[in-house]
Amino acid sequence: MPDISAKIAGLELENPLILASGILDENGYTMRRIMEEGAAAVVTKSIGIDERAGYRPPVIAEVDSGLLNAVGLANPGIESFGEEIEIALTAGKPVIGSIFASTVEDFVNLAEKMEKFSVSGVELNLSCPHVEGFGTEVGSDASLVEEIVTEIKKKISVPLFAKLSPNVSNMLEIAKAAERADAYVLINTVRGMSIDINARKPVLSNRYGGLSGSAIKPVGIRYVYEVKKETGKEIVGVGGIETGYDAIEYIMAGASALQIGTALFRHGRRVFDLVNGQINDFMAREKVDRIDELIGVAISG
Amino acid sequence: MICVAVTGKREETPLVSTLYFEWDQIVKPGQFVMVWLPDVGEIPMSLSITEGTKAITVKEYGPTSKALRNLEPGDRLFFRGPYGDSFTPAEGEVLLVGGGTGMASLRPLISLNSSAVVSARNEKELLFDDEFERERIFRVTDDGSAGVKGTPVDQLRSMDLERFSMLYVCGPEKMLKAVHDYLKGRNVKAEFSLERLMKCGIGICDSCSVDGYQLCRDGPVFDIESIGRMREFGVTKLTDSGRRVKI
Ligand SMILES: Cc1cc2nc3c(=O)[nH]c(=O)nc-3n(C[C@H](O)[C@H](O)[C@H](O)COP(=O)(O)O)c2cc1C
Numbered sequence: 001m002p003d004i005s006a007k008i009a010g011l012e013l014e015n016p017l018i019l020a021s022g023i024l025d026e027n028g029y030t031m032r033r034i035m036e037e038g039a040a041a042v043v044t045k046s047i048g049i050d051e052r053a054g055y056r057p058p059v060i061a062e063v064d065s066g067l068l069n070a071v072g073l074a075n076p077g078i079e080s081f082g083e084e085i086e087i088a089l090t091a092g093k094p095v096i097g098s099i100f101a102s103t104v105e106d107f108v109n110l111a112e113k114m115e116k117f118s119v120s121g122v123e124l125n126l127s128c129p130h131v132e133g134f135g136t137e138v139g140s141d142a143s144l145v146e147e148i149v150t151e152i153k154k155k156i157s158v159p160l161f162a163k164l165s166p167n168v169s170n171m172l173e174i175a176k177a178a179e180r181a182d183a184y185v186l187i188n189t190v191r192g193m194s195i196d197i198n199a200r201k202p203v204l205s206n207r208y209g210g211l212s213g214s215a216i217k218p219v220g221i222r223y224v225y226e227v228k229k230e231t232g233k234e235i236v237g238v239g240g241i242e243t244g245y246d247a248i249e250y251i252m253a254g255a256s257a258l259q260i261g262t263a264l265f266r267h268g269r270r271v272f273d274l275v276n277g278q279i280n281d282f283m284a285r286e287k288v289d290r291i292d293e294l295i296g297v298a299i300s301g
Numbered sequence: 302m303i304c305v306a307v308t309g310k311r312e313e314t315p316l317v318s319t320l321y322f323e324w325d326q327i328v329k330p331g332q333f334v335m336v337w338l339p340d341v342g343e344i345p346m347s348l349s350i351t352e353g354t355k356a357i358t359v360k361e362y363g364p365t366s367k368a369l370r371n372l373e374p375g376d377r378l379f380f381r382g383p384y385g386d387s388f389t390p391a392e393g394e395v396l397l398v399g400g401g402t403g404m405a406s407l408r409p410l411i412s413l414n415s416s417a418v419v420s421a422r423n424e425k426e427l428l429f430d431d432e433f434e435r436e437r438i439f440r441v442t443d444d445g446s447a448g449v450k451g452t453p454v455d456q457l458r459s460m461d462l463e464r465f466s467m468l469y470v471c472g473p474e475k476m477l478k479a480v481h482d483y484l485k486g487r488n489v490k491a492e493f494s495l496e497r498l499m500k501c502g503i504g505i506c507d508s509c510s511v512d513g514y515q516l517c518r519d520g521p522v523f524d525i526e527s528i529g530r531m532r533e534f535g536v537t538k539l540t541d542s543g544r545r546v547k548i
Pocket residue numbers: 020021022023045046060067069071073098125128163187188189211212213214216238239240241259260261262263505506
């Protein structure tokens with residue numbers, strides 16, 4: 001039997017699959033169930049200082065090979081979220097707290113609160129493509145990113161993950177600015193749009209949204225490969241993973257662990273067991289004993 | 302997004318209308334669609350007729366349901382679905398227990414073998430009570446303007462429930478909880494259709510989850526044993542920001 005356990009930024013994971021931020025992770029009981037049903041860890045939805053209701057529905061649209069979403073960073077505010085994390089932690093597996101803000105001070109404040117809630121790591125959402133003033137607007141400013149990461153690292157002791165956006169002109173520059181983070185998370189959604197031709201209107205109430213699912217997998221593979229090659233840092237691969245073969249592809253591009261979001265739409269919560277089973281079968285067939293034997297093997301030149 | 306024309310409209314109560322439309326799709330009782338009103342919003346709606354010409358029955362509640370209710374025959378209706386699981390068909394006599402617009406999702410279960418406890422705030426708001434034979438309908442109102450004054454449980458207490466092969470229950474969660482607590486431990490089979498905020502309808506956003514189950518995918522229909530195990534059922538729910546509040 002191959003060993004499918006994984007290690008990223010010092011976190012020990014029983015398998016390489018983590019629930020991605022923003023999908024089925026607002027309610028503590030849901031996060032707990034996702035872990036009970038196979039995920040090695042979860043990332044919470046992105047939490048800010050203040051409560052936000054998010055955009056009015058439609059906030060999600062089905063498109064070819066994926067989903068388009070503009071949920072609008074709906075969240076209850078950091079103070080209320082401790083209760084959900086507490087419930088999720090009863091699964092006995094790592095919970096990673098995702099945070100978003102527009103200033104260094106708020107980011108630091110949120111990271112410290114998350115650590116108090118006993119998370120195993122903090123993930124910075126530097127990349128939400130569809131809310132003004134947050135996410136990508138922060139995440140495309142290299143000096144701001146560097147300051148956020150540097151300041152948070154001084155204040156927390158759990159691992160820090162920097163989740164980057166593909167919607168910037170030069171991701172490598174941003175990755176280098178976030179170098180003091182313990183690992184990168186690549187990628188967030190790709191900016192997109194969908195119009196209903198009968199209504200003659202954009203489907204999402206926010207008009208623009210973020211594309212996820214298998215449509216963006218080649219984009220994710222490319223960034224994981226490029227950033228791994230250039231920085232050598234540990235990476236969590238995310239974007240369109242629906243099967244074990246997608247997962248292996250990300251690992252070969254340089255990912256040490258993986259996140260899954262949109263595939264829950266196609267396969268439901270059993271996707272974690274399904275993908276783990278396929279990873280296991282592939283490793284057995286290829287006579288690979290441990291995941292780290294595969295990390296970045298496709299990188300050359 | 303599916304786009305059809307509204308073919309008919311019926312006013313059911315002062316705040317509730319049924320919209321009819323042709324949709325060549327197999328839909329089962331208890332399933333729902335996400336109805337989109339461009340520039341206004343998107344809301345989940347149970348199908349109140351699932352065979353032949355389809356229908357949804359809408360109560361004016363917020364801006365989207367209000368705009369939906371204002372649609373007229375000839376207007377376009379946009380929606381996606383059908384989503385969710387369905388009520389399990391049962392042989393023999395069945396009892397529908399519906400509160401308010403909860404009767405909309407029970408409407409497809411009305412047959413010659415069904416009786417119903419229909420409840421509402423007052424007589425005018427009773428929904429689909431006229432679809433039953435006299436001896437098969439038990440009305441309950443908050444103010445006593447029709448039938449029993451009180452809650453559906455007050456009516457259920459006076460009934461022999463064991464003669465029904467199945468009870469189908471739909472309505473506000475407080476009512477579901479009260480009915481569940483009354484039925485628990487009795488020798489009856491029952492299914493409940495739960496209602497929560499639904500932002501996506503496809504098992505992604507977590508707004509509809511109860512105890513880790515997504516109502517839009519694993520539900521909205523659950524049997525009495527399953528909902529009895531749910532710690533959030535009848536206790537707390539999340540608002541549209543995700544803040545936990547008491548029910
Ligand atoms: C509905 C939805 C909501 C999301 N919300 C967040 C979020 O709050 N924070 C974040 O960092 N990423 C968010 N994402 C991005 C995902 O975490 C992930 O990076 C992206 O969807 C690609 O992975 P996938 O193809 O497996 O879904 C969201 C994605 C979706 C589909």
